[in-house]
Amino acid sequence: MTSSSIDTLLDQHEQPHTDDLIEWLRIASISSDPDANEQTHQAGRWVADRLQAAGLKVEWIETDGHPLVYAETPAVPGAPVALVYGHYDVQPVEPLDQWITPPFEPAIRDGNLYARGATDDKGQVLTHVQAVIRLLETGQPLPLQIKFMIEGEEEVGSENLERRLPELAQKLACDVVVISDSSQFAKNQPAITYGLRGIATFELTVTGPRQDLHSGSFGGAVKNPGIALCQLIASIIDADGRIQLPGFYDDVLPLSDEERAQFAALPYSDEAFAESIGVDALAGETGYTSLERKWARPTFEVNGLTCGHQGAGVKTIVPAVASAKLSCRLVPNQDPEKIAQALEQHIAQHCPVGVKASVERDHGAPGMVANFNSPFVAAAKQAIADAFGTEPVMIREGGSIPIVQKFQETLGADCLLLGWGLNDDNAHSPNEKFCLADYHRGIKASAYLWQQIAAMNQDA
Amino acid sequence: MTSSSIDTLLDQHEQPHTDDLIEWLRIASISSDPDANEQTHQAGRWVADRLQAAGLKVEWIETDGHPLVYAETPAVPGAPVALVYGHYDVQPVEPLDQWITPPFEPAIRDGNLYARGATDDKGQVLTHVQAVIRLLETGQPLPLQIKFMIEGEEEVGSENLERRLPELAQKLACDVVVISDSSQFAKNQPAITYGLRGIATFELTVTGPRQDLHSGSFGGAVKNPGIALCQLIASIIDADGRIQLPGFYDDVLPLSDEERAQFAALPYSDEAFAESIGVDALAGETGYTSLERKWARPTFEVNGLTCGHQGAGVKTIVPAVASAKLSCRLVPNQDPEKIAQALEQHIAQHCPVGVKASVERDHGAPGMVANFNSPFVAAAKQAIADAFGTEPVMIREGGSIPIVQKFQETLGADCLLLGWGLNDDNAHSPNEKFCLADYHRGIKASAYLWQQIAAMNQDA
Structure with a gap:
C-alpha cells in the first residue's frame, strides 16, 4: 500500500x-x-x-x-x-x-x-x-x-x-x-x-521486640526497628549519592565521552525538568548530568516504608517491625544476582544490635x-x-x-x-x-x- | 473501719x-x-x-x-x-x-x-x-x-x-x-x-516531587523522600545511642551515685527483660544500665513510618512524600519546648537538597x-x-x-x-x-x- x-x-x-x-x-x-x-x-x-x-x-x-x-x-x-x-x-x-x-x-x-x-x-x-x-x-x-x-x-x-x-x-x-x-x-x-536500565527489587524487614511496646516503659533500653531501618537505608547512600553496597559499581561500564557528548547535545533543560516534577532542586550522584543519572547510572530507591502507627494522632510505641520496599535500577553489564548478594551482605554487616534484618528478593533483570x-x-x-x-x-x-x-x-x-x-x-x-x-x-x-x-x- | x-x-x-x-x-x-x-x-x-x-x-x-x-x-x-x-x-x-x-x-x-x-x-x-x-x-x-x-x-x-x-x-x-x-x-x-519521664511528640514530613514518579524514568536525578526521611532520622542518633539534636542533653540532671546504686540494688535481670520482650540483645545509650535507660535517660523514638507503596507486590516509584511519627521521652528538667526547637533546628540544618522537610509538633510534657x-x-x-x-x-x-x-x-x-x-x-x-x-x-x-x-x- x-x-x-x-x-x-x-x-x-x-x-x-x-x-x-x-x-x-x-x-x-x-x-x-x-x-x-x-x-x-x-x-x-x-x-x-x-x-x-x-x-x-x-x-x-x-x-x-x-x-x-x-x-x-x-x-x-x-x-x-x-x-x-x-x-x-x-x-x-x-x-x-x-x-x-x-x-x-x-x-x-x-x-x-x-x-x-x-x-x-x-x-x-x-x-x-x-x-x-x-x-x-x-x-x-x-x-x-x-x-x-x-x-x-x-x-x-x-x-x-x-x-x-x-x-x-x-x-x-x-x-x-x-x-x-x-x-x-x-x-x-x-x-x-x-x-x-535493568532492575532488582527487594523487601527489607527489620524485626525487634515480639510486639509493639510502650515507648515510655520500654523506650531507651530496646533497639527501635524503625530507627534501625532508617539507619540501614541511610548507610546505603553517601553524601555524594554514591551507593555503598560492596562492589556495586564494579561491573558498571563507564559512559564514553562520545555518548556523554550526545546526551549533552539533546535539547534538555534541568530547570524545565525540575519544574515539570515540582521540585526546587534536582539531586543525584555527584559528577553526572540529569540525563546521565536517569539513563546510564545505577540507582538505589526506597519505593515504600511501613512501620508502626500510621493513623491519625499519636501512638507512643516502640514498633515491633519496620519494612521497606527497595529497588535498584541497574545499567548494562550489572548482574541483578550480584546486586542482590551485595545488598544482603551490606545489611548483614550493618544490622544494629538488638534487631534482626532480612532481605527478600523480588524480581531482577539486567x-x-x-x-x-x-x-x-x-x-x-x-x-x-x-x-x-x-x-x-x-x-x-x-x-x-x-x-x-x-x-x-x-x-x-x-x-x-x-x-x-x-x-x-x-x-x-x-x-x-x-x-x-x-x-x-x-x-x-x-x-x-x-x-x-x-x-x-x-x-x- | x-x-x-x-x-x-x-x-x-x-x-x-x-x-x-x-x-x-x-x-x-x-x-x-x-x-x-x-x-x-x-x-x-x-x-x-x-x-x-x-x-x-x-x-x-x-x-x-x-x-x-x-x-x-x-x-x-x-x-x-x-x-x-x-x-x-x-x-x-x-x-x-x-x-x-x-x-x-x-x-x-x-x-x-x-x-x-x-x-x-x-x-x-x-x-x-x-x-x-x-x-x-x-x-x-x-x-x-x-x-x-x-x-x-x-x-x-x-x-x-x-x-x-x-x-x-x-x-x-x-x-x-x-x-x-x-x-x-x-x-x-x-x-x-x-x-x-516527660514527652514530646512530632510528625516529620518530607516532600519531594509533586507526585509519585516512575523510578526508571526519573530515578537517580531526583531526591527520594523516603531515603531523605531515613537519612534525617539516622542523623539524629549516633552509634552510641546518643541523641544528636543541638543542646539535647544540656538540661539533663546527671543521675546521682546514690540513685544509680539504688537502681542497681533492685532485683532485675537484663536476660529476663530481653526474653520477656522477645529480643536477643538489648540496646541503648552507652554507659547506662537498662533501668537507667528506661527510667532516667531521655530517648528518641520512631513510632511510625509511612511512605509510598505499602500493599502487596512491587511498585517501582520515587514516592512524593514520606513521613514519620516521632517522640522523645524526656527526663525532669528538660523542657519539651526546647526539645521541639532543637528538632526543628536539626531537621532544617540536615534536610537534603531536593526535598523539603517540616516538623509538626504534637503534645509535650515535662x-x-x-x-x-x-x-x-x-x-x-x-x-x-x-x-x-x-x-x-x-x-x-x-x-x-x-x-x-x-x-x-x-x-x-x-x-x-x-x-x-x-x-x-x-x-x-x-x-x-x-x-x-x-x-x-x-x-x-x-x-x-x-x-x-x-x-x-x-x-x-
Whole structure:
C-alpha cells in the first residue's frame, strides 16, 4: 500500500481506535494484585479476541502466573519476521485520592486519554495491533510476517515469560523485536531508545521486640526497628549519592565521552525538568548530568516504608517491625544476582544490635544496549519521521523492560524500542495519560514500519 | 473501719468489681480517633454515673476536647483532702490482627483480664472508685475528703485539662494527688513510683516531587523522600545511642551515685527483660544500665513510618512524600519546648537538597520527680504492704503522665504514683491485660490508704 492510502485508511478509523483503547483500559488488570486476577486475564482475553477476529492465528498460553497472548500473521517466505512485544497488565493505582478521574474510567481532557495503562502499555502496544488489523482488512497480504507476544506480568518482572522463553524460542523466532513501552524524548520530538536500565527489587524487614511496646516503659533500653531501618537505608547512600553496597559499581561500564557528548547535545533543560516534577532542586550522584543519572547510572530507591502507627494522632510505641520496599535500577553489564548478594551482605554487616534484618528478593533483570547501527533502526527512523513529521533522536531510557535483554539473548534478534509516550505521562503514578494524537501517529508509524522493513528486505 | 472489716467487705464484692470493669472496658474510648468520640464520652459518662449513684457530688465538665469527670465526697473539716486522678480514654488498638481476643470484648485468661484499657487506665483508676463506693455504702462518713478528676485525653496529651487547671485549682485543692497509672516493679513486688519521664511528640514530613514518579524514568536525578526521611532520622542518633539534636542533653540532671546504686540494688535481670520482650540483645545509650535507660535517660523514638507503596507486590516509584511519627521521652528538667526547637533546628540544618522537610509538633510534657520523704509516701507504703503482703520498693518509671507535673505546680500537692499494673501488661500494645488479683488488691490498698492518711492526720 502507498503511504497516502495507509494515511487515509487510518485517519478514517481514528474514532474506533480511540473507542477500542477506552474499552481495554476499563479492565483493571493490576498484575501484582491477586484480587485482580480475573480482570487481568480478561484484559489478555480482550486483545487475544481482537487479534483473532482480524484473522491472526492466536494462542492463549497458560503459565504459572498470568497467561501469554501469542498471535501471528501468515509466514511470508523470503521476507523478514517481526515480533511485537507488549503487555496487558498495569501498575497498582494508589494513591487513589490523587486521581482526577478514576483510574479505570478513561476520560479525555485536552487531547489526552487518562487511565491506568493508557501509555504503559495498553495504548502503546495497541498501536501495532490496530495497524495490523487495518492492513489485514484491506484484503492484501502483509509484506512480512508479524508476530505478537503480549504478556500479563511485565509490571511484576516477566518471570513466567522469561522461564518459558527457551521453549517458545522457535515460535517467537524473528529478525527484529518491536516494543513500544517507552517515551518520545519530548513533545513533538520522537525518539528511538537504544538502551534500558535493568532492575532488582527487594523487601527489607527489620524485626525487634515480639510486639509493639510502650515507648515510655520500654523506650531507651530496646533497639527501635524503625530507627534501625532508617539507619540501614541511610548507610546505603553517601553524601555524594554514591551507593555503598560492596562492589556495586564494579561491573558498571563507564559512559564514553562520545555518548556523554550526545546526551549533552539533546535539547534538555534541568530547570524545565525540575519544574515539570515540582521540585526546587534536582539531586543525584555527584559528577553526572540529569540525563546521565536517569539513563546510564545505577540507582538505589526506597519505593515504600511501613512501620508502626500510621493513623491519625499519636501512638507512643516502640514498633515491633519496620519494612521497606527497595529497588535498584541497574545499567548494562550489572548482574541483578550480584546486586542482590551485595545488598544482603551490606545489611548483614550493618544490622544494629538488638534487631534482626532480612532481605527478600523480588524480581531482577539486567539492563541492555541495542545495536545502534542495525538496518532496522534506519527503517524505524524513516517510518517515525513520516508519521510524526520529525526525525527521531537516539536516546536511552531509565526504565526497565526486563524481557528485552532475554529476547536479544534467546532470539538473537535486534530490538527496536519505539516509544510513543511522553515523560510526563505519569506511568506508575496517579493520572496516567496518553496523548491521543501520539496514539494515532503511533498507529501510522507502525503501519509505515512494516512497509519500510519489507522494502529494506527488497533492497538487500 | 478496721482492716478486717474492710477486707471482708471487699472480698464479698470481687465478682461485681470484676463485672463493673468488664462493662467499662467494652466502651471503645480511643481518644485520638475522632470516629470514637461518642464512645469516648460514653466511657466518661459511665464512671460519672457510678460516682453519682454512690452519692458523690459529680460535675461533667465540657472542654474543647473530651469532657472531664469531677466528683467529690463531703468535706471533712480538719482532715486531709486527697485527689484521685485517672483517665477513661485508651490507646488505639492496631495492629488488630495480633489481638487474641478483640480489644473491646474483655476476656479472662489465666487470671488476667484482657482488653484495651484494662491496666491503662480504666482498671487502675477503678480501684479507687470501687474502694470509695464500698466505704460509702457502709453508711459511715469517710475520715477525709476524696476528690476525683477522671479525664478523657491522657493518651493524647491532657491539653484541655492542663489549660483549664488554673481555673479548676480551687475545686481540685488537695493535700495529696493519688494516681494509679503505672506498674508494680515486678509480679508480687509492688512499688511506689517517685519519678516519671516527660514527652514530646512530632510528625516529620518530607516532600519531594509533586507526585509519585516512575523510578526508571526519573530515578537517580531526583531526591527520594523516603531515603531523605531515613537519612534525617539516622542523623539524629549516633552509634552510641546518643541523641544528636543541638543542646539535647544540656538540661539533663546527671543521675546521682546514690540513685544509680539504688537502681542497681533492685532485683532485675537484663536476660529476663530481653526474653520477656522477645529480643536477643538489648540496646541503648552507652554507659547506662537498662533501668537507667528506661527510667532516667531521655530517648528518641520512631513510632511510625509511612511512605509510598505499602500493599502487596512491587511498585517501582520515587514516592512524593514520606513521613514519620516521632517522640522523645524526656527526663525532669528538660523542657519539651526546647526539645521541639532543637528538632526543628536539626531537621532544617540536615534536610537534603531536593526535598523539603517540616516538623509538626504534637503534645509535650515535662518529666517529674516526687517528694521521696513525704508523709503520704509513708502512708502509702503501709497501705500497700497491708494489701499486697509485700513492702513496696521505690522506683521511677519511663512513661509519662503529662498532667502530674502540672498538678505539683498548680496545686502544690504531693503526688503518690501507686501502680497496680505489671510491666508486661501490654499497655499501648495488642493484648493489654490486668491481673485480676492485682485489681482486687489495688481496691484494698486504696481503701487502706484513706484510713492511713486519715490516721496520719490524727497522729500529727
